[in-house]
Amino acid sequence: MALKITDECINCDVCEPVCPNQAIYQGEEIFEIDPDLCTECVGHYGEPQCVEICPVDCIPKDENKPETEAELMLKYERLIELGQTTPTQSTES
Numbered sequence: 363m364a365l366k367i368t369d370e371c372i373n374c375d376v377c378e379p380v381c382p383n384q385a386i387y388q389g390e391e392i393f394e395i396d397p398d399l400c401t402e403c404v405g406h407y408g409e410p411q412c413v414e415i416c417p418v419d420c421i422p423k424d425e426n427k428p429e430t431e432a433e434l435m436l437k438y439e440r441l442i443e444l445g446q447t448t449p450t451q452s453t454e455s
């Protein structure tokens with residue numbers, strides 16, 4: 363499922379640049395996640411990068427938008443086709 367940012371967000375802006383899908387943006391009051399663009403980082407990384415970096419732990423899964431791993435992978439592939447995201451090169455050798 364897509365992730366969402368709660369109102370505990372302190373607008374520190376460290377999550378926006380780490381999102382490989384450009385799904386995070388500054389909303390009216392706090393940062394927000396576009397659920398059509400968030401793949402939980404599936405296709406790019408093993409763990410959601412925004413969750414890893416958020417200092418106040420305010421990015422839970424959005425229980426209203428359940429998606430399976432396979433659906434997230436399909437979303438990722440569609441984003442690639444649309445040019446919305448580019449494959450992440452693995453840093454592991």
Ligand code: SF4
Pocket residue numbers: 365380381382383384385386395399400401402403404410411412413
């Ligand atoms: S989980 Fe990944 S794709 Fe979704 S908003 Fe966070 S960094 Fe972006």
Ligand code: SF4
Pocket residue numbers: 367370371372373374375376377378393415416417418419420421
């Ligand atoms: S990292 Fe967390 S606190 Fe900082 S802007 Fe993103 S959601 Fe908000």
